[in-house]
Amino acid sequence: xxxxxxxPLPVYKQIKxxxxxxxxxxxxNLDDAIPSIRELARxxxxxxxTVARAYRELEHEKIIFSRPGVGYxxxxxxxxxxxxxxxxxxxxxxxxxxxFKKAGISKDEFDRVIKKLWxxxxxxxxxxx
Amino acid sequence: xxxxxxxPLPVYKQIKxxxxxxxxxxxxNLDDAIPSIRELARxxxxxxxTVARAYRELEHEKIIFSRPGVGYxxxxxxxxxxxxxxxxxxxxxxxxxxxFKKAGISKDEFDRVIKKLWxxxxxxxxxxx
Amino acid sequence: xxxxxxxPLPVYKQIKxxxxxxxxxxxxNLDDAIPSIRELARxxxxxxxTVARAYRELEHEKIIFSRPGVGYxxxxxxxxxxxxxxxxxxxxxxxxxxxFKKAGISKDEFDRVIKKLWxxxxxxxxxxx
Amino acid sequence: xxxxxxxPLPVYKQIKxxxxxxxxxxxxNLDDAIPSIRELARxxxxxxxTVARAYRELEHEKIIFSRPGVGYxxxxxxxxxxxxxxxxxxxxxxxxxxxFKKAGISKDEFDRVIKKLWxxxxxxxxxxx
DNA sequence: GTGGTCTAGACCACG
DNA sequence: GTGGTCTAGACCACA
Numbered sequence: 082x083x084x085x086x087x088x089p090l091p092v093y094k095q096i097k098x099x100x101x102x103x104x105x106x107x108x109x110n111l112d113d114a115i116p117s118i119r120e121l122a123r124x125x126x127x128x129x130x131t132v133a134r135a136y137r138e139l140e141h142e143k144i145i146f147s148r149p150g151v152g153y154x155x156x157x158x159x160x161x162x163x164x165x166x167x168x169x170x171x172x173x174x175x176x177x178x179x180x181f182k183k184a185g186i187s188k189d190e191f192d193r194v195i196k197k198l199w200x201x202x203x204x205x206x207x208x209x210x
Numbered sequence: 211x212x213x214x215x216x217x218p219l220p221v222y223k224q225i226k227x228x229x230x231x232x233x234x235x236x237x238x239n240l241d242d243a244i245p246s247i248r249e250l251a252r253x254x255x256x257x258x259x260t261v262a263r264a265y266r267e268l269e270h271e272k273i274i275f276s277r278p279g280v281g282y283x284x285x286x287x288x289x290x291x292x293x294x295x296x297x298x299x300x301x302x303x304x305x306x307x308x309x310f311k312k313a314g315i316s317k318d319e320f321d322r323v324i325k326k327l328w329x330x331x332x333x334x335x336x337x338x339x
Numbered sequence: 340x341x342x343x344x345x346x347p348l349p350v351y352k353q354i355k356x357x358x359x360x361x362x363x364x365x366x367x368n369l370d371d372a373i374p375s376i377r378e379l380a381r382x383x384x385x386x387x388x389t390v391a392r393a394y395r396e397l398e399h400e401k402i403i404f405s406r407p408g409v410g411y412x413x414x415x416x417x418x419x420x421x422x423x424x425x426x427x428x429x430x431x432x433x434x435x436x437x438x439f440k441k442a443g444i445s446k447d448e449f450d451r452v453i454k455k456l457w458x459x460x461x462x463x464x465x466x467x468x
Numbered sequence: 469x470x471x472x473x474x475x476p477l478p479v480y481k482q483i484k485x486x487x488x489x490x491x492x493x494x495x496x497n498l499d500d501a502i503p504s505i506r507e508l509a510r511x512x513x514x515x516x517x518t519v520a521r522a523y524r525e526l527e528h529e530k531i532i533f534s535r536p537g538v539g540y541x542x543x544x545x546x547x548x549x550x551x552x553x554x555x556x557x558x559x560x561x562x563x564x565x566x567x568f569k570k571a572g573i574s575k576d577e578f579d580r581v582i583k584k585l586w587x588x589x590x591x592x593x594x595x596x597x
Numbered sequence: 598g599t600g601g602t603c604t605a606g607a608c609c610a611c612g
Numbered sequence: 613g614t615g616g617t618c619t620a621g622a623c624c625a626c627a
Contacts, residue, residue: 091610091612106312127612128611130612147280163313167323170310177299178327195219195324237610259618263618281598282599282600288626323617351626351627387627388627432561438485442488480603491603504614515605518603518604
C-alpha cells in the first residue's frame with residue numbers, strides 16, 4: 082500500500098480507498114484478515130491514530146469488522162463493495178459535471194475530455210479532496 | 211451571485227468559480243469591472259477578507275487584475291478562461307476516473323454513470339471539497 | 340503619453356516618470372510648458388486628481404513649477420534630471436541586486452542576466468512597484 | 469529569520485523570500501519540514517495569518533506542500549528554486565533596465581551603476597515595494 | 598470610494 | 613499539536 086503524502090486527500094481517506102480497492106481487485110476476500118493497525122502504520126509510515134481512524138470508519142460502514150484479540154477482517158463481498166464504490170465515485174463526479182454544464186460547455190467537449198481521461202491513465206500526484 | 215455557506219466547498223472557492231462562470235456565460239467581458247470587494251461582501255453577506263482572498267487568487271491566475279483605488283477588472287478573454295476552466299475540471303475528474311479503472315470497473319459501467327450524471331442535472335446540496 | 344493600467348505601478352508615479360523621460364529624451368526642454376492637469380487627465384483617461392498629485396510631487400521635487408493662470412513648466416535642465424533619474428534607478432536596483440548576492444548566486448550568473456536584460460528589450464507589461 | 473516590520477516590503481513577502489533563501493543557502497532541503505505557522509509567527513512576532521498567507525502562496529508556487537495535521541515541507545529542489553528565483557529577480561530588474569535605456573543613458577553609465585551596486589553591498593534600510 | 602496589509606481570535610478537520 | 617477557513621476591525625495608499 083502506497084500513501085501519497087503530497088496529496089490533499091487526507092491519509093485516512095487514502096487508506097480507506099486502498100482497502101476497498103484491494104477487495105475489488107481480488108487481492109483480499111471476504112473474511113480475510115487485513116494488517117493490524119500498528120503493522121500498517123509502520124509499513125506506510127503514518128501515525129497509528131490515522132490508521133485507526135480509517136479502520137474505525139470502515140467498520141462503521143460495515144466493510145470490515147474487528148475480532149477483538151485477533152484483528153480486522155473483511156466483512157463485505159466484492160460485489161457489495163463495488164456497488165458502494167460506484168456510488169461514491171458518482172458523488173465525486175457530480176460537482177465537476179454540473180460545473181461543466183453551468184459553464185455552457187457543450188456535451189461534445191465534455192465527451193472529448195472524458196474519453197481522453199479514460200484512455201490516458203498515467204500516474205499523477207494531484208488528488209481531489 | 212448566490213453562495214452556499216453550508217457547502218464543504220469553501221466560500222472563497224465558490225466566489226472564484228462564480229466569477230469565472232460569469233465570464234464564460236458572457237455576463238461580463240474583458241476589461242469590465244467586477245463588483246468591489248466591499249460591495250460583493252455586503253451582497254453575499256460574507257466578510258470582505260473572504261472576497262479579497264478570492265479576488266487575490268484570481269489575480270494570481272491572471273483572470274482579473276487590480277487597479278488600486280479603482281477596482282478589479284477582467285484580464286482574460288472568454289476563450290482563455292474557458293481553456294483554463296476545462297483544464298481545471300479535467301484535473302478534478304482525473305482522480306475519480308483513475309479510481310474507476312483501478313477498481314476494475316468496465317468502460318460500459320463507467321459510461322452509464324457519466325451519461326446519467328450529464329442528463330440528471332437537478333440541484334443537489336451535497337458537494338465534495 | 341501612454342499609461343499602463345494593468346501595472347501595479349500607481350498611475351501618478353507612471354506620470355511622473357513619463358514627464359522626466361520626456362525631458363531626458365529632449366522632447367520637452369527647460370521652460371517649456373507641459374499639458375495642463377485637465378488636458379492630460381482627459382488624454383490618458385485618468386482622474387484629474389491623479390495628474391494633480393503627480394504634478395504636485397514633481398513641483399515639490401523642483402522638476403516643474405507652476406505659473407498660476409498659465410500652467411506648469413519644466414524647471415530643471417536635462418542634465419540635472421538625468422542625475423536624479425540615475426539615482427532613483429540605482430535605488431530601485433539595490434534590493435534585487437542584494438537578493439542576488441544573498442541567494443548565493445555567482446557574479447557570472449548575475450552578469451549573464453544583466454546582459455540579457457540590456458540586450459533584449461521587448462515591451463512588457465509587468466512593472467515593479 | 470529576521471523580519472523588517474518597517475520595510476515597505478510586506479511582511480508576508482519577506483517571509484516568502486526568507487524561505488526560498490533558506491533552501492538556496494542549503495539550510496533546508498527537499499522534503500524537510502519548515503517551521504509551523506504558529507511557531508514562526510511566535511518567533512518573528514507577527515500574526516499567524518500573515519505567516520499562513522506566505523506559506524499558502526509558496527504552496528501555490530509549488531515551493532512547499534502542506535500535510536494538514538503535520539506541517540509544511542519543501543517540495544522543490546534547490547536547483548529548481550534557484551531557477552525560479554533567477555526568473556523572479558530578472559522580472560524585477562526588467563523595468564528599471566528598460567527605463568535606463570529609454571532615458572538615453574549609455575551602456576557605460578549603466579555598467580558603472582551595476583558594478584557599484586554589486587560591490588557596495590552594505591545593508592540598507594530603504595527598500596522598494 | 599477603492600484595494601492591500603495586518604491583527605486578534607474563533608471554529609473545524611487531520612494526525 | 614498541525615493546517616484551513618472565516619469573521620471583525622484597524623490602518624495605509626491610491627484615485
